[in-house]
Amino acid sequence: MISCLNCGNSLTINIDAKNKDFKCKDCYEKYELFFEKKILKIIHKKKQLTFFITDLSNCDKEFSLKNVYEMYNKGYLDCIKLLNSKYNQSDNCWELSVNKLKEKISQNIKLKINNILNSNAEVYECGSCMSNYSSQDALVNNYSCIICSKQLSLKNNMSEVDDLKKNLLTLETNWVTSF
Ligand SMILES: [Zn+2]
Numbered sequence: 001m002i003s004c005l006n007c008g009n010s011l012t013i014n015i016d017a018k019n020k021d022f023k024c025k026d027c028y029e030k031y032e033l034f035f036e037k038k039i040l041k042i043i044h045k046k047k048q049l050t051f052f053i054t055d056l057s058n059c060d061k062e063f064s065l066k067n068v069y070e071m072y073n074k075g076y077l078d079c080i081k082l083l084n085s086k087y088n089q090s091d092n093c094w095e096l097s098v099n100k101l102k103e104k105i106s107q108n109i110k111l112k113i114n115n116i117l118n119s120n121a122e123v124y125e126c127g128s129c130m131s132n133y134s135s136q137d138a139l140v141n142n143y144s145c146i147i148c149s150k151q152l153s154l155k156n157n158m159s160e161v162d163d164l165k166k167n168l169l170t171l172e173t174n175w176v177t178s179f
């Protein structure tokens, strides 16, 4: 379990993307969140967590409201409605349960691995420009690439599976010291 480095509870971060304010739900300890391409970084002093989230579209450096909506739509974080008695309406609060996030990413990777292992479709690849072809298209073009006319070879899906398995293993890591 990934826990808050201050209170030790399972880490859930309250997200205020507008004010770039991220803190532990239980003890209000501050954390920093930002993206490096598709890698979400959660930082506390010299410790950090990294999560590679492959299916997010636009991840600039800042953790913006746009990221919040997309992560919510894809099930990576939760929206909690809080009644605002002053205006007699409810406010949206965004919560990122780090352990749920980890579980969700792990599920997605396992799904991808299963899909690759269960699909019998052969894919041909051009080693030069990396274009992919179905076996039908490869046959029609005499097993040469339409773009660069190099010879095609049968793509080895196992290397992709190995990469995904590596992703799964790195996901198991906890807080690490950043330099
Ligand atoms: Zn805490």
Ligand SMILES: [Zn+2]
Binding pocket: 126, 127, 128, 129, 130, 131, 145, 146, 147, 148, 149, 150
């Ligand atoms: Zn090619």
